[in-house]
Amino acid sequence: MSAAPLPRIAVVGNxxxxxxxxxxxxxxxxxxxxxxxxxxxxxxxxxxxLGGGRLVELIDLPGLYxxxxxxxxxxxxxxxxxxxxxxxxxxxxxxVVCDATNLLRNCFLAAQIAELGLPAVLAVNQADVARxxxxxxxxPLLADRLGTAVALVSAWKGEGIADxxxxxxxxxxxxxxLRRSEWPEAIxxxxxxxxxxxxxxxxxxIPPALAQRFLFDSAPTLAESAGWAAPAREPALRAAxxxxxxxxxxxxxxxxxxxxxxxxxDLEGVVRxxxxxxxxxxxxxxxxxxVLGPVxxxxxxxxxxxxxxxxxxxxxxxxxxxxxxxxxxAAPSLEGMPMAQSLVTDGILGGVGAFLVFLPxxxxxxxxxxxxxxxGYMARAAFIMDRLFGWCGLNGxxxxxxxSGFACAIPGILSTRTIxxxxxxxxxxxxxxxxxxxxxxxxxxxxxxAFIGPQHGALWESVAMVGMHLVGLLFAVPIAFILTxxxxxxxxAPFVLELPRYQLPKVKDVLWRVWQSVWEFIQKAGTIIxxxxxxxWALSYFPRDEALAERARAVAVAKGADxxxxxxxxxxxxxxxxxxxxxxxxxxxxxxxxxxDWKLTVGVxxxxxxxxxxxxxxxxxxxxxxxxxxxxxxxxxxxxEARWTEGPRAGTAIFTLPTVLAxxxxxxxxxxxxxxxxxxxxxxxxxxxxxxxxxxxTTLAWLAAVAVYQxxxxxxx
Amino acid sequence: xxxxxQLLPGQSGKVVSLNPERVVDQRLMALGLLPGMVVTVVRxxxxxxxxxxxxxxxxxxxxxxxxADIWVDVAADCPIPRPPKP
Numbered sequence: 001m002s003a004a005p006l007p008r009i010a011v012v013g014n015x016x017x018x019x020x021x022x023x024x025x026x027x028x029x030x031x032x033x034x035x036x037x038x039x040x041x042x043x044x045x046x047x048x049x050l051g052g053g054r055l056v057e058l059i060d061l062p063g064l065y066x067x068x069x070x071x072x073x074x075x076x077x078x079x080x081x082x083x084x085x086x087x088x089x090x091x092x093x094x095x096v097v098c099d100a101t102n103l104l105r106n107c108f109l110a111a112q113i114a115e116l117g118l119p120a121v122l123a124v125n126q127a128d129v130a131r132x133x134x135x136x137x138x139x140p141l142l143a144d145r146l147g148t149a150v151a152l153v154s155a156w157k158g159e160g161i162a163d164x165x166x167x168x169x170x171x172x173x174x175x176x177x178l179r180r181s182e183w184p185e186a187i188x189x190x191x192x193x194x195x196x197x198x199x200x201x202x203x204x205x206i207p208p209a210l211a212q213r214f215l216f217d218s219a220p221t222l223a224e225s226a227g228w229a230a231p232a233r234e235p236a237l238r239a240a241x242x243x244x245x246x247x248x249x250x251x252x253x254x255x256x257x258x259x260x261x262x263x264x265x266d267l268e269g270v271v272r273x274x275x276x277x278x279x280x281x282x283x284x285x286x287x288x289x290x291v292l293g294p295v296x297x298x299x300x301x302x303x304x305x306x307x308x309x310x311x312x313x314x315x316x317x318x319x320x321x322x323x324x325x326x327x328x329x330a331a332p333s334l335e336g337m338p339m340a341q342s343l344v345t346d347g348i349l350g351g352v353g354a355f356l357v358f359l360p361x362x363x364x365x366x367x368x369x370x371x372x373x374x375x376g377y378m379a380r381a382a383f384i385m386d387r388l389f390g391w392c393g394l395n396g397x398x399x400x401x402x403x404s405g406f407a408c409a410i411p412g413i414l415s416t417r418t419i420x421x422x423x424x425x426x427x428x429x430x431x432x433x434x435x436x437x438x439x440x441x442x443x444x445x446x447x448x449x450a451f452i453g454p455q456h457g458a459l460w461e462s463v464a465m466v467g468m469h470l471v472g473l474l475f476a477v478p479i480a481f482i483l484t485x486x487x488x489x490x491x492x493a494p495f496v497l498e499l500p501r502y503q504l505p506k507v508k509d510v511l512w513r514v515w516q517s518v519w520e521f522i523q524k525a526g527t528i529i530x531x532x533x534x535x536x537w538a539l540s541y542f543p544r545d546e547a548l549a550e551r552a553r554a555v556a557v558a559k560g561a562d563x564x565x566x567x568x569x570x571x572x573x574x575x576x577x578x579x580x581x582x583x584x585x586x587x588x589x590x591x592x593x594x595x596x597d598w599k600l601t602v603g604v605x606x607x608x609x610x611x612x613x614x615x616x617x618x619x620x621x622x623x624x625x626x627x628x629x630x631x632x633x634x635x636x637x638x639x640x641e642a643r644w645t646e647g648p649r650a651g652t653a654i655f656t657l658p659t660v661l662a663x664x665x666x667x668x669x670x671x672x673x674x675x676x677x678x679x680x681x682x683x684x685x686x687x688x689x690x691x692x693x694x695x696x697x698t699t700l701a702w703l704a705a706v707a708v709y710q711x712x713x714x715x716x717x
Numbered sequence: 718x719x720x721x722x723q724l725l726p727g728q729s730g731k732v733v734s735l736n737p738e739r740v741v742d743q744r745l746m747a748l749g750l751l752p753g754m755v756v757t758v759v760r761x762x763x764x765x766x767x768x769x770x771x772x773x774x775x776x777x778x779x780x781x782x783x784x785a786d787i788w789v790d791v792a793a794d795c796p797i798p799r800p801p802k803p
Contacts, residue, residue: 066747070740102774105749218738252737256746280776290763383778387764390780396767494741494783495767496748499776 393484658712
C-alpha cells in the first residue's frame with residue numbers, strides 16, 4: 001500500500017435500503033471492522049477499486065432516517081460526516097443510498113446531507129424490486145433536480161455496480177454538492193444567531209448543518225458533545241426559536257416541512273407508477289395475524305433454537321474430541337515433566353477447549369438470526385413481542401437477544417446492537433446472562449441424574465430441569481425493570497419500528513457477518529479467557545507437595561485401591577493442598593449457609609472463568625480422576641456417599657435435596673463466564689456495567705442458594 | 718378530529734397536527750408524517766399494542782401511547798372501518 005491516504009467515501013442511507021449489500025458488492029472481502037472511540041458502534045470500512053487502479057476507502061455508516069441523532073449509532077453518522085471523530089477528517093465524498101421503491105422518504109436524508117455542504121452522489125438501490133412493482137424512475141431527471149450524479153443499481157442482483165463505481169469517480173473528480181433547500185428568512189437568521197452564539201461559547205466554528213441540529217432538535221445530545229453547555233445554550237436557543245415562532249413556524253416541524261415540500265416538487269415527473277401492493281402485505285396477513293402470527297412466531301423460534309442445538313452438536317463433539325486427541329498426543333511427549341504436562345493438558349488445552357467448544361453454537365445462532373433479520377422477519381418478531389417486554393423498559397427487539405441467551409450469552413449480548421434505544425440495549429445486555437445458557441446444562445444434568453432422578457423419579461427430574469431454565473428469566477425481568485426505571489430513571493424511549501419488505505437473504509452477506517463476529521470474539525475474548533484459565537490452573541496446581549501425595553496414595557493402596565484409584569487419591573490430595581483448595585477451605589464458611597462443603601466451594605471458585613468446569617473439578621476433588629463427565633456413575637456414587645466430617649452436621653450426607661437445589665440455583669444465577677464478562681464490557685463501553693453485572697448476579701446467586709437451602713432444610717426437618 | 722391511536726384497523730385519516738416538541742413526533746415527521754399526509758391503520762399487534770401504520774410508502778409500528786398526540790381527520794372518502802378479521 002502506498003503511503004498517501006486513500007480518498008474516503010462515507011456510505012449513508014436509511015435502514016433496509018440494501019446499503020450493506022451494496023457496500024459488500026463494492027468492497028468484496030477487503031474490509032476492516034473496528035470501533036469508534038468511546039462508543040460501541042462498529043466501524044466498518046473497506047477498500048474499493050473504482051477502476052484503473054484508483055483505490056478509495058469506503059466507510060459503511062449505520063443506517064438512519066434523519067441526522068437528528070437519538071441513538072449512539074445516529075450520532076456517529078453526523079460525527080463522521082462533520083469530521084468530529086478524533087483523528088478523522090470529514091469524508092471526501094458521501095454516497096447516499098436510496099430505496100427506489102420509496103424515493104421521497106429516502107431523499108429526506110439526502111436533503112439533510114445537502115446542508116452539510118460535502119460533495120455527495122446518489123445510488124438508487126433495489127431497482128429490481130421497483131421494476132417488478134411497476135415503478136419507473138427517470139434517473140437523468142433526478143440527477144438534474146438534485147444537482148449531482150445518480151446511479152441506478154440493484155446490489156442484491158449485482159446489476160449496476162459498475163455504474164456506481166463510475167458515479168463515485170465522477171463524484172471524486174467533479175465534487176458535486178447536492179442542491180440545498182431554501183430556508184425562509186426567519187430561519188436563516190435564527191441559524192446565523194445559533195451558529196454565532198455556539199461559536200462564542202465553544203471557540204470553534206459551527207458548520208451550518210450543526211447549527212440546524214441545535215436549532216431544530218429538542219434532544220441536546222449534539223450540542224452537549226460539541227461542548228455547548230446548558231447555561232449558555234438555553235437562552236440563545238430560546239431566543240432563536242422564538243424568532244422562528246414569530247414568523248409563524250414551529251422549529252422542530254420547520255425542517256421536515258421545508259425539505260418535504262421541496263422534495264415533492266423535485267420528484268415530480270421523476271417517479272412514475274405508484275407501485276402495486278407488495279407481496280409483503282399478503283405474507284403479513286398470515287405472519288402478523290392475531291392468532292396465526294404468534295403461532296408462526298413460536299414455531300420459528302423453537303425451530304431456530306432446535307436447529308442451533310442440532311447443528312452445533314456435531315462440531316462441538318469434534319472440537320472436544322480434537323482437544324482430547326491433542327491432550328493424548330501431548331501427554332506422552334511430556335512424560336517425566338509433570339508440571340509441563342499438566343500445564344499443557346489441563347491448563348492450555350483445557351482452556352482452549354473450554355473456549356472453543358461454544359463457538360459452533362455462537363456461529364449457528366448468528367447465522368440463523370442473521371438470515372431471519374435479512375429476510376425482514378425480525379422486525380415483525382419485535383412487533384409481536386413488544387407488548388410483553390415494553391413494560392419493564394425493554395422492547396420487542398429484546399426478545400431475540402434473550403432467546404439467544406438460552407444457547408449462549410455472547411451472541412445474545414452482541415445481538416443487542418440492533419436495539420436503537422441505548423437504555424433498552426443496556427438493560428437487555430444486562431438481562432441476557434441470566435438466561436440459562438447451555439454451559440449450565442451439565443451442572444443441572446449432573447445433579448438431576450445423581451440425586452433428583454434416582455430419589456424422586458423422572459417426572460421431578462424434568463420439573464427441576466425446566467424450573468432451572470426459568471429461574472434466570474424470573475429474575476431478569478424484574479431486574480431490567482429496576483435497572484431502567486429506578487437506576488437509570490428513564491422514560492421508555494420511543495419505539496418507532498419500520499417493517500421492511502420481505503426479501504430473500506443474501507447468504508454470502510450473512511456468512512460474512514457471522515465470520516466477522518466470530519473472529520472478533522476469538523480475538524477479543526479469547527486472549528482474556530485463555531489467561532484466566534491459566535490462572536485457575538496455576539491456583540489449583542501449586543504448591544506441590546509430593547510427600548503428601550505419596551501418603552495419600554499409600555493410604556489408598558492400603559485400603560485395596562487399584563493404581564488408577566491410588567493416582568486419583570494422590571491428585572485429590574494435591575488439589576486439597578493447592579492454593580485453590582486452601583481458598584476453598586477458607587471461603588467455605590461463606591457458602592456454608594447454602595450447604596456447600598469445601599469441595600463444592602472449590603468447584604464454585606474454579607468455575608468462575610467457565611461454569612462447566614464444575615463437573616471435572618468435582619471429579620478431581622472426589623478423587624475420581626479428571627476424565628469425569630456429567631454421566632459418570634462413579635461420580636454419582638461418590639457424591640451420594642459424601643458426608644460432613646466436622647461441625648454440627650458431622651456424619652450426615654452433604655448432598656441433601658436442599659443442597660442439590662441450592663447448587664443448581666446458584667449455577668443458574670451466578671456470573672461464571674469470563675467470555676460473557678469480557679463481551680459485556682466491550683458492548684457497554686467499559687468495565688462498569690460488566691462489574692455491576694458480575695456483582696449483582698453473584699450476590700443474587702448466593703442469596704438465592706442460601707434461601708433455598710435454609711428454607712428447604714427447615715421444611716424437611 | 719380524532720387521535721390517531723383511536724383509529725381502527727383499516728381506517729385512514731389525514732394528519733391535522735402533531736406535537737413537534739415530542740421526540741417521537743419529530744422522528745415521525747422526518748419519516749414524512751406531516752399535516753396533510755394520509756395515514757392508514759394496518760393492524761394491531763396480536764397483544765393489542767403496538768399498532769402498524771402505513772404512510773409515505775412505508776409500514777411503521779408505534780405504541781399507542783406514542784400515537785396519542787397525533788390528530789387526524791377521518792375523511793369521508795376513507796374506507797369504512799371494518800372489524801378486524803377473525
